[in-house]
Amino acid sequence: MRFRHRAAAGFATLLLPLAGLVGLASPAQAATAATATYTKASDWGTGFEGRWTVKNTGTTSLSSWTVEWDFPSGTSVTSAWDADVTSSGTHWTAKNKSWNGTLAPGASVSFGFNGAGSGSPANCKLNGGSCDGTTVPGDAAPSAPGTPTASDVTNTSAKLTWSAATDDKGVKNYDVLRDGSKVATVTTTSYTDSGLTAGTSYSYTVQARDTADQTGPASGAVAVRTTGGTTDPPPTGDKVKLGYFTEWGVYGRNYHVKNLVSSGSAAKITHINYAFGNVKNGQCVVDDTYAAYDKAYTADQSVSGTADTWDQPLRGNFNQLRQLKAKYPHIKVLYSFGGWTYSGGFAQAAANPTAFAKSCKAVVEDPRWADVFDGIDIDWEYPNACGLTCDTSGAAAFKNLMSALRTEFGSSYLVTAAITADGSSGGKIDAADYGGASAYADWYNVMTYDYFGAFNAQGPTAPHSPLTSYSGIPQAGFNSADAIAKLKAKGVPSAKLLLGIGFYGRGWTGVTQAAPGGTATGAAPGTYEAGIEDYKILKTSCPATGTIAGTAYAYCGNNWWSYDTPATIAGKMTWAKNQGLGGAFFWEFSGDTSNGELVSAINSGLS
Structure with missing residues (x-):
């Protein structure tokens, strides 16, 4: 449809108060050699600007970095940028952001901060080793633990058990996360979560930490619903009631997943299409990773009422959708790819439908958010016709793509598509085999709007x-009834x-x-x-x-x-x-x- 323009979000370097310094830290893994050096960029008497530069001096990539140092009493960081900076007394720790943790051999990255006082950093450590590059540890982060299983579920508690993670230096403990937020740290491979609400759904994951305090990837998620209680009833009837939630709406529109709750809409819908994933090089990819899984929410902004933390494995819209599904278990969420702006990538996808479908399932089943999505929707505007760009893939391309998606995703996932509503003779409905492709679809979202404007x-x-x-209608066939009749006839x-x-x-x-x-x-x-x-x-x-x-x-x-x-x-x-x-x-x-x-x-x- 013509209306689906994506508002691109540009991010410059941000100077934030320390309370707002949150980022999705990647699991730490030191390179064979790396250095961290400090300079005082400016000094204005009552404060100063400090800058650290991390450089990979080894021969293998650095996947993440953590710089630690001590300040004398009276010297502190007041704000920082390009790193997540925290403190414990006079000890300060800076971790990479989700977008600047990877350093190829020879590459470097800098982060900075404003400070109060006049002291200089001491006792510098980089990824737990020396900042001069001579003793940087080479151990890897621990593996992901096994997906937890739930037992002994009551109105207010549930027991979780998981298989152990592995690590070359040994696993120290495990963080248990409920709906993306840490609720406990344990040294064993089980935990009983208590104080829960009756009749409520929760999602649990676990991640391991090794003796060097490196955190590994999260396990798969398990959904747990406590017994008893009452919940908002799902919408009545057997009809689909689906709304699109736009990834970029969290910016200028200031519209977030919690708005679905505060408006009362969540209790009245059955499905959500999350829009849009991109289609690049014939493959499905996450578009705006910050909005999708990195943006931090405060307690009052989140569906669960719990604030995001800097070290939880999933934040952003995906985590908020996870919380929404826990509160409204009847809602199914589909990841929609394409749209008006990104449909140009479908031509390459149609050249190898099997590879496209595999890439899409890999995104949908990413272990960080595998429990969030119940299916996939593609919004190709338009197969074998013109939208923002013109496609010449042929009348069978759309059917081939839908067939490959169904084969890859199987019957346990929803597979749907948003399609043209051009009911004119020789129009866009006539350009592709929508009838044949419907055998592989759960439904079509027929875009019966934007006819005139x-x-x-x-x-x-x-x-x-x-x-x-x-x-007096300006164009014959440009109306819902004609479009629906034509699709039925096909x-x-x-x-x-x-x-x-x-x-x-x-x-x-x-x-x-x-x-x-x-x-x-x-x-x-x-x-x-x-x-x-x-x-x-x-x-x-x-x-x-x-x-x-x-x-x-x-x-x-x-x-x-x-x-x-x-x-x-x-x-x-x-x-x-x-x-x-x-x-x-x-x-x-x-x-x-x-x-x-x-x-x-x-x-x-x-x-």
């Missing part, structure tokens, strides 16, 4: 998500089709008539992009003045907008049920009101 700057004004055709079962709803409007400016079909001079102003605005804004800034083809439009000043309201969504959900569709989906959560009124309309309409 200010990408045609002069108009004519028209609703961007018409349910049916109408007299052999796609009704129950595998979800109707799409946009939680936003499209609009023009320079319009002189309230009725559809008017001319315009360009795109109406929007908060994030001209011609587009969230429903939560439009419902008060430009209230609906009429309806056409099952959706609403609004005329205010010289601006003309079209968007869905709770009332038009109710009508569309009735139509979807009458058509025997599998349910509905929407793009995307952050466009809704703070109390989730559009999600409520979908839930009520399909129940």
Whole structure:
């Protein structure tokens, strides 16, 4: 769909207060030789700027680094950048960030800090050895422990047992993590977690620490649900109620997984599509790793009410989704790859579908978050047709890709796709074998929106998500009913089709008539992009003045907008049920009101 633009986040070097210095530390593993040197970059009397440089002087890569030193009493670090800096009394420790821990032979990295006092560092250690490179230890971090098993589960406790990790110097202890946060450190391979809430789901992992205080990778996760208690009931009915959660929404939109809880939406949906993973070199990859699994959340920002720590193995959106699933066990999460911006990578993926599918499963089943995702969704815009770029893979390419995904993921995972809703003769639905590919899909998200908008700057004004055709529609076949009918005629079962709803409007400016079909001079102003605005804004800034083809439009000043309201969504959900569709989906959560009124309309309409 045209609306799915990714807001790229650029990160410069950040100067943060010490309380905010959090980063996903990689397991420490020293190179054969490395040095850490200190310089005082500036001094302003009451304080100074210090800088450490770590250099790999050996012949093998350094996968992570930790610099330790002592300051005399009265000297301290007040803020730091490019490292996670903590202290215990006068002893200070700096660990690499998730993005600057790896150093090839000969490479170096620097981090800095502002300090108070006048002292200089002493007793420097690099990865537990000398900072001069003569005695840097060469031992590796411990292996991952076995995935825990749960037993003796009660209303308030559960016993966890796991197989031991291995390490060349010996394992000292294990950290037990509940929903990504450390709850205990033990020296044995079992732990009983108590003080839990009845009738609640939790996710546990374990990671080992060796005698050099190097932390290894986390084990696989085990889901545990305590007995008793009551939970919010899942949505009623057997229809899919799916919403897209955008990875980049945590930035400018300030929309986080916890918003699904505070709005009441989590109790009214069945599935979430996490958007978007990228498709590069014919393979699935995580796009924004910081937002996905590194961004730290404070207790008040997190679903669980527990703050992230710098050394937990998973943070960011993935950990928040894990916490959401623990609170709402009925929700399934799919990792969606592609979208408008990243669909160019599917052409190379289609050349080797098997390799593509294997790469996708490797991402979905990464042991750090394997319990988070229940399936995969691909959003190819568009197979054998044009979107941001044009594809010439052929009519069979989409079917081949879906077949490979189903073969690789098997029947235990959901495999879905967001597809075109172009119902015109010879249009995008006719360009690929959507009927044949449906045999491998659990369902299709039919993108029945973005039909018309200010990408045609002069108009004519028209609703961007018409349910049916109408007299004067600018393009035949550009409506939900025609798209659904065409897909059914190609052999796609009704129950595998979800109707799409946009939680936003499209609009023009320079319009002189309230009725559809008017001319315009360009795109109406929007908060994030001209011609587009969230429903939560439009419902008060430009209230609906009429309806056409099952959706609403609004005329205010010289601006003309079209968007869905709770009332038009109710009508569309009735139509979807009458058509025997599998349910509905929407793009995307952050466009809704703070109390989730559009999600409520979908839930009520399909129940």
